[in-house]
Amino acid sequence: MANSKVGILTLLVLCGLFFLGSNVEYAEAKTKVxxxxxxxxxxxxxxxxxxxxxxxxxxxxxxxxxxxxxxxxHGKLICTGK
Known part of the structure; x- marks a missing residue:
């Protein structure tokens, strides 16, 4: 009985993490090397x-x-500072 409760609880936690994780937006790295x-x-x-x-x-x-x-x-533009 205890094993089934642990299994169900684990399954619910994993499903919750899956659905929450699918809605997370990842921030792009804006730093320039x-x-x-x-x-x-x-x-x-x-x-x-x-x-x-x-x-x-x-x-x-x-x-x-x-x-x-x-x-x-020779006067050719290389780049522009940003």
Missing amino acids: CPQVCLKFGYMICPHSGDKKLYPACTNCCLAKKGCKLYGS
Whole structure:
């Protein structure tokens, strides 16, 4: 008798976990992995600098401020800071 009660209770708990688990929404990871390495690029132009070319010693697409555009040595856009 005790075994059947334990079995029924276990079954109810497992069913409850199954139904509760099916309604859980998983949060997406919004963190961005940013390697701490320098890019080889020609120059950078930022909104606050106007058309002035900036030559920081070390930066990459992750470290550049929002809206800053990094260009290669031949003037090709590499990326934009976010």
